[in-house]
Amino acid sequence: MRAERAFYSHRTYDPTMGSPTVTFLGGVHEIGGNKILVDDGPDRVLFDFGPSFSPRWEEYYVNYLQPRSTSPAKDLLEFGLVPRVEGLYSRDALADADLAWKPAEVHAIFVSHAHADHAGHLALVDPEIPVYVGEGTRELLRAIESSTAMKYGDHDWRTFTDRTPVKVGKIEVVPYPVDHSVPFAYGFLIRTSGGTLVYTGDFRHHGPRAPDTHSFFRAAASERPAGLLIEGTRAGPDARRNLSETGVRSEVDRLLGRHGGLALACTYPRDVDRLLTLHSAAREAGRQLVVSARTAYLLGSIAPRWPAGALPLAGTDDGVAVYQRKKKKFYEYEKPFLETALTAGDVRAHGDRYLLALDLMHFPELIDLRPPRGTPFIHSMSEPFSEDDVDDRVMHNWLDHFGLAFHQMHASGHASATELFEIVRSVRPKTVYPIHTEHPEAFRPLGPIVHPPELDAPYPISA
Numbered sequence: 001m002r003a004e005r006a007f008y009s010h011r012t013y014d015p016t017m018g019s020p021t022v023t024f025l026g027g028v029h030e031i032g033g034n035k036i037l038v039d040d041g042p043d044r045v046l047f048d049f050g051p052s053f054s055p056r057w058e059e060y061y062v063n064y065l066q067p068r069s070t071s072p073a074k075d076l077l078e079f080g081l082v083p084r085v086e087g088l089y090s091r092d093a094l095a096d097a098d099l100a101w102k103p104a105e106v107h108a109i110f111v112s113h114a115h116a117d118h119a120g121h122l123a124l125v126d127p128e129i130p131v132y133v134g135e136g137t138r139e140l141l142r143a144i145e146s147s148t149a150m151k152y153g154d155h156d157w158r159t160f161t162d163r164t165p166v167k168v169g170k171i172e173v174v175p176y177p178v179d180h181s182v183p184f185a186y187g188f189l190i191r192t193s194g195g196t197l198v199y200t201g202d203f204r205h206h207g208p209r210a211p212d213t214h215s216f217f218r219a220a221a222s223e224r225p226a227g228l229l230i231e232g233t234r235a236g237p238d239a240r241r242n243l244s245e246t247g248v249r250s251e252v253d254r255l256l257g258r259h260g261g262l263a264l265a266c267t268y269p270r271d272v273d274r275l276l277t278l279h280s281a282a283r284e285a286g287r288q289l290v291v292s293a294r295t296a297y298l299l300g301s302i303a304p305r306w307p308a309g310a311l312p313l314a315g316t317d318d319g320v321a322v323y324q325r326k327k328k329k330f331y332e333y334e335k336p337f338l339e340t341a342l343t344a345g346d347v348r349a350h351g352d353r354y355l356l357a358l359d360l361m362h363f364p365e366l367i368d369l370r371p372p373r374g375t376p377f378i379h380s381m382s383e384p385f386s387e388d389d390v391d392d393r394v395m396h397n398w399l400d401h402f403g404l405a406f407h408q409m410h411a412s413g414h415a416s417a418t419e420l421f422e423i424v425r426s427v428r429p430k431t432v433y434p435i436h437t438e439h440p441e442a443f444r445p446l447g448p449i450v451h452p453p454e455l456d457a458p459y460p461i462s463a
Contacts, residue, residue: 020192021458022227025083027435028455030054031233032117034436035083036199037106039458040192043169046088046109047188047199050120057081071095073124082121083456090153093124104128108168110160110175112201113185114140114270116150123153131155132166134175136184136305140270143301147294147333163219165191176216178202179209181413182270183302187216195226195463198427202231202436205419206244206411208273221427226463228429233414236439242412248380249277251409255376256285262351262371263287264358264404265378266395269295272302272311274380274411275357279312282355283319290321290342290356293334315340323347323356325365344368351375360391363398373403380409421446430463 018041026035026048033052038045051057060079061067067075073089074097076082087105094101104126111119111133119141122131133141138159144150160166166173174189180202190197198220203213220228234242243251256263267274275295282289289312291299296314303311312320314337324341347354348369358365377399399406415423424432424446432450434440440452453459 020194020461022197022229022433022461023456023458024433024435024453025085025456026050026052027231028453029438029440030056031436031438032115034112034118034201034231036229036435037085038171038190038192038197038461040170040194040461043171044106045168045171045173045190046106047190048112048118048201049109049122049125050115050117051081052117071097073097073099076124082124088126088129089124090126108132110166110173110188111137112187112199113137113180113182114144115182115202118202119152120150122155123151125153125155127154128156130158132158132160132173134177134184134186135159135161136302137186139302139305140182140184140298143298144270147297147331174219176219177209177212178216179204179207179213181207181268181273181411183272184305187220189220189223189225191223192461194461195430196223197227197229197461198223198225198429199229200231202233202413204411204413204415207413208245217423217427224463225427225429226461227431227433227459228424228427229433229435230420230424231414232417232420232434232437232440232443234412235417235420235434235437235442238417241408242410242416245273245277245411248274248409248411249281251407252278252281252378252380253284255378255407255409256281256287256355259376260352261375262347262369263355263376263378264371265355265380266358266360267380269298269359271413272299275299276312278355278357278378278380279319285355287353287355288319288321290323290347290354292325292357292359292362293322293330293337293341295357296320296322296337297333321354323358323365325362326368360395363395366398366402371402371404375402375404376407377404378407378409382410382412417442424449431459433459 020040023037026033030052034048036047073093074095077097084099087102091101106129109131114137160175162177170193172191175186178185178187187201188199279289299311300313314320314322322337322341324343433453434443443450
């Protein structure tokens with residue numbers, strides 16, 4: 001098999017470069033892993049920097065076989081899993097890699113949102129490079145770092161404000177909030193000397209903040225953009241069942257209305273919209289939503305960015321409680337919740353009072369909970385992309401063992417194919433670059449303006 005490192009050329013920095021270009025260093029023919037480099041003369045800005053969901057990663061690293069902490073960039077460069085860009089990585093991350101360390105030659109990184117596939121490689125970056133994030137995203141990243149193994153590294157962190165331009169040399173970046181399955185997500189207008197690029201980040205049209213998405217694309221259309229860099233997660237064949245957030249609420253309401261005992265749910269801890277949906281449905285049914293200490297901590301960390309009382313907070317909202325897992329050691333962020341937390345015995349004794357949100361990694365708690373056979377399990381996350389998904393098979397093994405009734409109820413964090421095509425027609429860019437998709441060819445019916453990008457190839461920016 002050809003080594004994946006051959007996909008990346010050794011990119012050097014040429015400050016005398018004239019015409020502006022955009023280069024796609026990730027997110028090409030794959031979901032996630034967006035790494036978009038914009039050069040305009042001496043100015044160089046990177047948009048997002050995270051790993052992809054591509055099977056390429058699992059060809060080399062899986063489970064506990066991971067890059068060494070002493071040389072993470074070196075170990076990823078070996079297999080072409082990160083781009084070979086000079087002046088991007090920290091000295092420590094490179095160690096003695098065959099890509100020599102050089103002082104920072106990327107002048108800023110803008111992060112669209114806090115999902116790992118967009119921010120998960122920040123720890124590799126030279127700390128001299130400013131990293132721009134939304135104010136809410138900065139709080140969320142702090143909370144993730146202090147409650148998980150994810151680390152983003154020490155940086156010159158800078159926060160931007162909605163719709164307020166940020167200048168990096170000749171490049172001007174205007175962040176617009178968009179609706180997505182994690183709060184504080186952004187798309188960007190990127191103004192260069194050759195024209196404006198529109199980078200969508202990840203977005204949807206069917207969530208509670210859909211008006212933000214609409215506002216962003218109206219602003220994008222007014223720019224008469226030279227290029228639209230549009231995520232296409234759902235552009236290709238998608239047999240998975242997706243609802244609106246309102247649709248999820250309706251189905252949860254119906255399920256809780258006809259089931260009197262304990263109900264279980266599984267959702268992403270950072271999907272605040274889904275947690276709000278489950279919380280409101282639980283209260284309507286006379287129940288408490290029971291969450292993990294980590295979820296309660298994340299909600300408390302970002303609460304100051306929301307209107308007072310908007311988020312269900314353990315200790316202040318009687319509609320939410322914290323579940324105490326059976327553990328020998330508790331982390332600092334968990335300790336404030338322990339005194340009032342519910343145990344497996346509490347939940348088992350009064351199951352009809354609770355909707356318990358249980359992460360896949362916490363399934364061993366089912367052994368103590370002993371839910372009655374037929375207990376509903378609401379899977380409020382994406383369905384697997386493949387029947388071979390290991391986590392999905394393991395999950396169903398547990399559900400079958402305990403006789404739990406599986407119910408899929410999810411609203412995607414991404415726009416549908418129909419919505420994507422409507423956006424292209426309304427924005428009317430000179431060129432469309434489909435990224436963050438395994439099916440860029442799905443955009444071909446939109447005509448010759450569609451250019452599925454190639455990895456590591458610079459494209460001129462020209463209006």
